[in-house]
Amino acid sequence: MKALKLFSDKTFSLIDVEEPRLKDKEILINLGACGICGSDIGNIFGNSCKPSINIGHEVTGTIIKVGSNFKKNKFEGKRVFVNIHAPCNNCYYCIHGNETMCEKFLDNIFPGGIAEKIILSEWIIKNKSIFELPDSMSFEEGAMIEPLACCIRGWKKISFIKNDSVLIFGIGPIGILFAMLAKNYGASQIYCVDINQNRLNFCKKMNLGICVNGNTSELNRLSEVDNKRQPDLIIIATSDMTVIKKSIDIIRNGGTILIFGEPQKGIKVNIDLNKIYSKEINIKTTYAATNKEIQEALHLIKIKEIDVNKIITHRYNITHSKDAIENAHRREVIKAIIINK
Numbered sequence: 001m002k003a004l005k006l007f008s009d010k011t012f013s014l015i016d017v018e019e020p021r022l023k024d025k026e027i028l029i030n031l032g033a034c035g036i037c038g039s040d041i042g043n044i045f046g047n048s049c050k051p052s053i054n055i056g057h058e059v060t061g062t063i064i065k066v067g068s069n070f071k072k073n074k075f076e077g078k079r080v081f082v083n084i085h086a087p088c089n090n091c092y093y094c095i096h097g098n099e100t101m102c103e104k105f106l107d108n109i110f111p112g113g114i115a116e117k118i119i120l121s122e123w124i125i126k127n128k129s130i131f132e133l134p135d136s137m138s139f140e141e142g143a144m145i146e147p148l149a150c151c152i153r154g155w156k157k158i159s160f161i162k163n164d165s166v167l168i169f170g171i172g173p174i175g176i177l178f179a180m181l182a183k184n185y186g187a188s189q190i191y192c193v194d195i196n197q198n199r200l201n202f203c204k205k206m207n208l209g210i211c212v213n214g215n216t217s218e219l220n221r222l223s224e225v226d227n228k229r230q231p232d233l234i235i236i237a238t239s240d241m242t243v244i245k246k247s248i249d250i251i252r253n254g255g256t257i258l259i260f261g262e263p264q265k266g267i268k269v270n271i272d273l274n275k276i277y278s279k280e281i282n283i284k285t286t287y288a289a290t291n292k293e294i295q296e297a298l299h300l301i302k303i304k305e306i307d308v309n310k311i312i313t314h315r316y317n318i319t320h321s322k323d324a325i326e327n328a329h330r331r332e333v334i335k336a337i338i339i340n341k
Contacts, residue, residue, distance in 0.1 A: 003115035004321050006053050012044055014321055020110055024068045025122035027075065027130070029061035029082070031318065031340040032139030034113040036328045037147065038172060039262050042239060045329050047265045050287070055325075056113020056338070057084050060133060060142035064117070079133040081142045082120055083149075083294050084109045086127035100288045114321050114338055129291060134302050140315065140337045141301055144308035148300065149293035151177045151260075154286035155185070156293075158233055158256045162186035167222070167231040167250065169214070170238025170261060171199045173311055173335040178235050178260075179208040180306050191231065193219060194238075196331055206310060214243070222250045236261050241269050248275050256282040311335045 001019050006012045022028050035058030042048040043055065059082045066075045087094050087102035094102050108121040108129075120130065133142045151174060166182040168175045171194040182190050190209030194200055200211040212218050222230060230252040236243055238261045247257045248271060276283070289297075300306045313334040316324035324336040 028065040083129040149289035149297035164232035165189040167191040175237035
């Protein structure tokens with residue numbers, strides 16, 4: 001069977017591998033769809049602060065085989081989404097609501113998300129990290145559950161009141177999802193900031209908010225003292241951490257900056273702590289999602305409250321997964337989905 005492999009020298013290729021051997025407490029799925037995430041791009045082409053050799057974690061598929069511990073007629077044939085991370089829910093971190101810091105919160109699929117067939121580990125099954133997809137939901141829509149869930153978890157970390165204003169740095173798939181959530185939650189104004197004009201044009205067509213080119217003076221006007229209203233919330237949905245300095249200038253007094261984008265390893269930014277202190281700026285970080293947010297995201301997609309189909313611009317057969325990743329790296333697509341047909 002075919003599977004994407006990332007090698008130690010950062011090269012990657014779709015190779016032939018043996019079909020995974022199933023243990024008694026494992027489940028085998030046939031890949032339906034897998035989204036290409038910005039963190040995948042960072043792992044391949046950058047120096048990620050959270051490196052992984054497994055590419056692809058936004059996974060849906062059909063259960064085609066189960067271990068001897070399971071009843072075939074109960075599982076086989078079901079269309080599912082898989083949350084490849086599962087915390088223990090009992091350790092110090094989990095008890096304090098920091099499930100993503102749990103030492104058990106690791107990749108638990110093999111050989112990876114971009115493979116024709118994937119084994120789901122005993123740990124994932126034990127922790128109920130497999131979710132049946134509604135008949136009305138396509139595999140591609142299901143692959144968007146994980147990124148939306150990550151945004152929902154990030155949103156829970158901030159104090160947002162209806163009619164607050166939101167500025168988003170980085171209008172890739174995550175930035176767009178945050179803008180859609182902001183609209184859904186009743187933001188009075190949404191500023192979508194990027195330096196890629198294609199992304200800005202895409203957001204204009206979606207009518208997500210005021211689109212601002214980050215390379216122009218238009219952004220600077222938001223930090224002017226006589227500006228009618230500075231943003232209440234700034235979301236950094238890009239790996240370019242230089243925007244933190246600009247965020248500190250732009251955010252209103254007492255506002256919140258949420259860092260979602262994954263920084264490159266060792267990145268350092270000189271910031272003025274006096275401004276953070278005197279403006280009483282709250283800075284939050286967020287990473288991944290738990291099963292609770294997965295369930296919430298699945299529901300929002302199911303009822304079409306968040307229409308993720310609007311974001312999926314390109315679908316690639318698994319045989320062209322390398323092209324999909326390279327095109328996503330060049331920002332020639334908004335959201336690329338690998339399908340197995």
